[in-house]
Amino acid sequence: MTQARPAAPTPQRFCVLGPLTAEAGDRPLPLGPPKQRLVLAVLLSRANTAVPVELLTDAVWPEEPPRTARKNLQVYVCALRTLLGRRDDPDRLVHSAGGYLLRIAEPELDVLQFRALARAGRSAADRGALAPAARLLRQALDLWQGPPLADLRRSPAVQAEADRLEARCLGVHEDWAETELELGNATAVAEELADLAERHPLRERLQAARMNALHQSGRQAEALAVYDTHRQLLARELGLEPSPALTDRYRLLLARGRTRPATGRTARASSAATLLPADTADFTGRTDELHELVAELGESGGRFTLLSGPAGSGKTALAVHAAHLLADRFPDGRLLLRLRADDGTPRPLPELLGELAALTGRLDLNDGPAPDSGDPDRAAALWRASLAGRRMLLVLDDAANESVVRALLPGSGRSSVLVTSRSQLAGLTAVHRITVPPLTPAEALDLLGRITGPGRTGADRAAAARIVDACGLLPLAVRVAGARLAVLRHLPLAEYAARLEDPTGALDELVAGDVTVRARLDSGWHDLPQQGRLALARLAALPLALLFTLPEAATALGRPEHLALRTLEALTDTGAVTSPTGEVTAHAALYALPRLTHLHAREHATTLATPSLT
Numbered sequence: 001m002t003q004a005r006p007a008a009p010t011p012q013r014f015c016v017l018g019p020l021t022a023e024a025g026d027r028p029l030p031l032g033p034p035k036q037r038l039v040l041a042v043l044l045s046r047a048n049t050a051v052p053v054e055l056l057t058d059a060v061w062p063e064e065p066p067r068t069a070r071k072n073l074q075v076y077v078c079a080l081r082t083l084l085g086r087r088d089d090p091d092r093l094v095h096s097a098g099g100y101l102l103r104i105a106e107p108e109l110d111v112l113q114f115r116a117l118a119r120a121g122r123s124a125a126d127r128g129a130l131a132p133a134a135r136l137l138r139q140a141l142d143l144w145q146g147p148p149l150a151d152l153r154r155s156p157a158v159q160a161e162a163d164r165l166e167a168r169c170l171g172v173h174e175d176w177a178e179t180e181l182e183l184g185n186a187t188a189v190a191e192e193l194a195d196l197a198e199r200h201p202l203r204e205r206l207q208a209a210r211m212n213a214l215h216q217s218g219r220q221a222e223a224l225a226v227y228d229t230h231r232q233l234l235a236r237e238l239g240l241e242p243s244p245a246l247t248d249r250y251r252l253l254l255a256r257g258r259t260r261p262a263t264g265r266t267a268r269a270s271s272a273a274t275l276l277p278a279d280t281a282d283f284t285g286r287t288d289e290l291h292e293l294v295a296e297l298g299e300s301g302g303r304f305t306l307l308s309g310p311a312g313s314g315k316t317a318l319a320v321h322a323a324h325l326l327a328d329r330f331p332d333g334r335l336l337l338r339l340r341a342d343d344g345t346p347r348p349l350p351e352l353l354g355e356l357a358a359l360t361g362r363l364d365l366n367d368g369p370a371p372d373s374g375d376p377d378r379a380a381a382l383w384r385a386s387l388a389g390r391r392m393l394l395v396l397d398d399a400a401n402e403s404v405v406r407a408l409l410p411g412s413g414r415s416s417v418l419v420t421s422r423s424q425l426a427g428l429t430a431v432h433r434i435t436v437p438p439l440t441p442a443e444a445l446d447l448l449g450r451i452t453g454p455g456r457t458g459a460d461r462a463a464a465a466r467i468v469d470a471c472g473l474l475p476l477a478v479r480v481a482g483a484r485l486a487v488l489r490h491l492p493l494a495e496y497a498a499r500l501e502d503p504t505g506a507l508d509e510l511v512a513g514d515v516t517v518r519a520r521l522d523s524g525w526h527d528l529p530q531q532g533r534l535a536l537a538r539l540a541a542l543p544l545a546l547l548f549t550l551p552e553a554a555t556a557l558g559r560p561e562h563l564a565l566r567t568l569e570a571l572t573d574t575g576a577v578t579s580p581t582g583e584v585t586a587h588a589a590l591y592a593l594p595r596l597t598h599l600h601a602r603e604h605a606t607t608l609a610t611p612s613l614t
Contacts, residue, residue: 010024010025010085011024011025011107011108012024012029012084012085012108013107013108013109013110014044014104014108014109014110015109015110015145016041016044016045016109016110016111016148016149016165017110017111017114017143017144017145017146017148017165017169018144018145018146018147018148018150019145019146019149019150019151020037020040020041020044020149020151020152022040022083024085029083030083031083032076032079032080032083034152035060035072035076036076036079036080037152038059038060038152038155038158039056039059039060039073039076039077039080040080041059041149041152041158041161042055042056042059042157042158042161043056043080043093043100043102044102044104044109044111045111045149045158045161045164045165046161047102047103047104047109047111047112048101048102048103048104049101049489050096050098050099050100050101050489050490051099051100051101051102052098052099052459052460053070053073053099053100054459054460055099055157055455055458055459056073056099056100057069057070057073058156058157058458058459059155059157059158060072060073060076060155062155062156062157077093077095077100080093081093091103097492098489098490098492110143111165113140113143114140114143114144114168114169114172115168117136117137117139117140117143118136118137118140118168118172118175120136121133121134121135121136121137121140121172121175121176121179122137122175124136125175125179130179130182130183131183133175133179134176134179134180134183134185137172137175137176137179138176140172141169141172141173141176144169147162147166148161148162148165148166149161149162149165150162157455157458160455160458161455164453170196170200170203170206173192173193173196173206174205174206174209177189177192177193177206177209177210177213178209181209181212181213181216184216186212186213186214186215186216186217187213187217189209189210189213190210190213190214190217190219193206193209193210193213194210197210197226201229201230201233202230202233202234202237202238204230204242204243204245204246207226207227207230207246208245208246208249210223210226211223211224211226211227211246211249211250211253212249214226215253220253223253224250224253227242227246227249227250227253230242230246240325241325241326241327241328242327243279243324243327244276244324244327244334247327247328248327275333275334275335275336275359276320276323276324276334276335276336276395277320277336279320279321279324280317280320280321282447282450282451283317283321284439284443284446284447284450284475285439285440285443285444285446285447286314286318286321286436286443289307289318289434289436290318290321290322290325292434293305293307293318293319293322293418293434294322294325294326296432296434297322297326297329297393297416297418298326298329302410302412302413302414302415302416303416303417303432304409304416304417304419304428304430304431304432305416305417305418305419305431305432305433305434306419306420306421306424306425306428306431306432306433306434307319307418307419307420307421307434307436308420308421308422308423308424308425308433308434308435308436308575309422309435309436309437309575310422310474310524310574310575310576310594310597311422311476311520311521311523311524311575312474312475312476312477312517312520312521312596313436313437313438313474313475313476313575314436314439314474314475314476315398315420315421315436316397316398316420317475318436319336319395319397319418319420320336320395322418323336323393323395323418326393329391329393330391330392330393330415330416331391332390332391332392332415333390333392333393334392334393334394334395335359335392335393335394335395336395336397337352337355337356337359337394337395337396337397337408338397338398339352339396339397339398339399339400339404340397340398340400340523344522344523344526344527346400346401346404348376349376349380349404349407350376350379352404352408353376353379353380353383356383356408376407377407380407380408383408384408384409384410384411385411387410387413387415388410388411388412388413389413390413390414390415391413391414391415392415392416393415393416393417393418394408394410394415394416394417394418395417395418395419395420396408396417396418396419396420397420398420398421398422399419399420399421399423399425400421400423400527401423401425402425402427402428405417405419405425405428406428419431422524422527422574422575423527423573423574423575424573426573438472438473438474438594439468439473439474439475439478440473441465441468441469441473443473444468444471444473444475444478445457445461445464445465445468447468447475447478447479447482448464448467448468448478448481448482448485449464450482451478451479451482451483451485451486452482452485452486453486456485456493457493459493460492460493460494462494463492463493463494463496463497464493464497466494466497466500466501467481467493467496467497467500468481470497470500470501470506470595471500471510471596472594472595472596472597474517474594474596476517476520477510477517477596479512479515480510480511480512480515480516480517481496481500481509481510483512483513483515484496484509484510484511484512487512496509503544503599503602506596506599507521507596507599507600507603510596517596518600521596521597521600522600524574524575524576524597525600525601525604527574528574528576531567532567532570532571532574532576533604535557535567535571536571536576536577536593536597536601537601537602537604537605538556538557538558538605539553539556539557539571539577539593539601540593540598540599540601540602540605541556541602541605542556542593544595544598544599546592547590547591547592548590548591548592549589549590549591550564550565550568550589550591553567553568553591568591572591576593576597576601577591577592577593578591578592578593578594579591
C-alpha cells in the first residue's frame with residue numbers, strides 16, 4: 001500500500017505596509033491579543049534577523065516591564081508558533097543567542113517584496129532602462145495599504161520601525177518621480193506628489209521633484225511657490241536655508257522660464273558652481289560651532305576662518321556642511337581643495353594651482369605661465385587676483401602648514417576662505433579660529449544610533465555608551481564602529497564594547513572596509529618631527545584616561561619643567577595633547593592624551609629609539 005504524501009502547507013502571507021494582517025490561503029489568521037500582535041509586528045519588521053529580547057520587551061512594555069516579562073514573551077512566541085502552523089518546519093521561529101528570529105520567504109511578506117522591487121527598479125534606472133525602472137518602482141509603491149503598522153504605533157519601538165519603513169517608501173517615491181520625469185510624464189508626477197509633498201514639507205528631494213513636475217507641466221508660478229514655501233518653513237522651524245541642490249534648481253527654473261529643466265541624474269550634476277563633496281546625510285551635533293561658523297562666513301565677505309582639531313574630529317564634515325548651508329552667500333561658487341594626497345603627504349603648490357585651474361575654468365590662471373612651469377609664485381598671484389572681483393568660498397582641507405595657505409588666500413575682495421587643519425597654524429594672522437572638540441556623549445550616542453539604527457542602541461544603552469566612550473567621542477571612530485556594527489548584526493553591543501575597551505586590540509576593531517582609524521592616526525604621527533614622536537611615546541607611558549600635570553609630564557619626558565612645557569605646547573598645537581580652554585598657570589593646568597592617540601602612541605613606542613629629547 002502506497003503511503004500518502006503529506007499535504008503541502010497552506011501558503012501564508014503577512015502584511016505590515018498598512019495595518020498588521022496575516023492570511024493562510026484565503027483565510028484571515030487570528031493574531032491574538034494586542035501584546036502578541038506587537039511581538040509579531042517587530043519580528044516581521046525585522047524578518048530573517050535575530051531580534052533581541054530587550055527590544056521585544058521594550059515594544060510590549062515601553063514603560064515598566066513586569067517581573068514576568070521574559071516568561072510572558074515565551075508564551076506569546078509559543079502561540080505564534082502554533083499560529084504559523086508549521087510543525088514540519090521547526091526552524092520557522094527560533095531562539096538564539098541574539099534573540100528571536102522569524103524566517104520568512106519573500107513572497108510571504110509585503111515588505112520583502114517591496115524591497116526586492118525597489119532594488120530591481122533602481123538597478124534598471126542605473127542601467128538607463130527607464131521604462132522598466134518606473135514600472136518596477138510603481139509595483140513596489142502599490143504594495144502599500146496605508147501607514148505601516150498604523151494600529152500598533154502606541155508602542156515607541158513599533159513607531160520607530162514604522163518610521164523607518166515610511167522613510168524607505170518616501171525614497172522609492174522620489175526614485176519613481178525622477179524616473180517618470182525623465183520619461184516625460186510630468187503631469188502624473190505632479191498629481192501623485194501633491195499630497196505627499198504637503199505631508200512631508202521638509203523632505204527636500206521630494207520638493208525638488210514636485211518643482212520639476214510642475215514646471216514641466218507648464219505651472220511655473222506653482223513650481224516657484226513650492227521653493228518659497230519650503231524656504232520659509234526651513235527658516236521658521238530650523239533657522240536654515242534650503243540645500244544648495246534645491247537652491248540651484250530654483251535658480252535654474254527662474255533662468256529657463258518655460259524651457260524644460262534638467263531632471264533626475266542630469267540635474268544633480270548640472271551645477272558647476274558647487275564643487276563640494278556631498279553633505280553628510282547624518283551630520284550630528286556641532287550646534288555651537290556650526291552657528292559660529294555660519295555667522296562668521298555669512299557676513300559681508302572677505303572672511304578667513306580656521307577649523308582646528310585632532311585627526312578624526314570631524315573638521316572636514318563640519319566645513320562641508322557649513323559650505324552647503326551658505327549657498328546663497330557665495331554666488332560665484334564654493335569649492336573644496338584637498339591639500340594632502342591620499343597617503344597623507346602635503347601636495348605641492350603647483351599641483352594645487354593646476355587643480356584650481358581645472359576646477360574653476362580659466363579664472364585667469366592660464367593667462368600667465370602654466371602652474372607647473374616652474375613659477376608657482378606667479379601662478380599663485382594670478383589666482384589671488386582672479387578672486388578680487390568674485391564672491392567665492394574656498395575650503396582648504398587638511399592644511400599641513402601655513403605656507404600653502406598664505407599662497408592661496410585672496411589679498412582683497414569678498415571671497416572667503418575656510419581652512420581645516422590638525423594644527424593651530426599659529427603663523428597665520430587675521431584669522432577667526434574655531435576649535436573642533438570631540439562630540440558630547442549624547443551627540444556620539446545619537447550618531448551611533450543613526451548608523452546602526454536606534455532600536456539597536458536603545459536595546460542596550462549602557463553598552464552603546466561604553467562604545468562611544470572607548471572611541472574617545474571622536475566622530476570618525478564612532479562612524480567606523482557604527483558601520484562595523486551595522487554589518488555585524490549578530491554582534492552584541494556589550495561584546496563589541498569589551499573589545500574596544502581592551503587597549504591591546506581597540507585600534508584593530510576600528511576598521512570598516514577601507515576606512516581605518518589607525519591610518520588617520522598614522523598620518524598625524526608622521527606629521528610630527530622625530531622629537532615630537534618620542535615625546536608623545538613617553539607621555540603614552542602614563543596610565544590611560546589620566547589627566548596629568550606639568551611636573552608629571554616633565555618626569556615622563558625626562559626634561560626640566562620649562563622645556564617640558566615647550567614640548568606640551570608644541571604637541572597641543574598639533575592636537576596630540578589636549579589642554580585647558582581657559583587661562584590657568586602652567587603648574588595648575590591639566591593635560592591629557594586623547595584615548596585613541598594614547599593607544600596609537602603606545603604601539604609606536606616600541607619602534608622608537610630612546611635618544612635624549614634635548
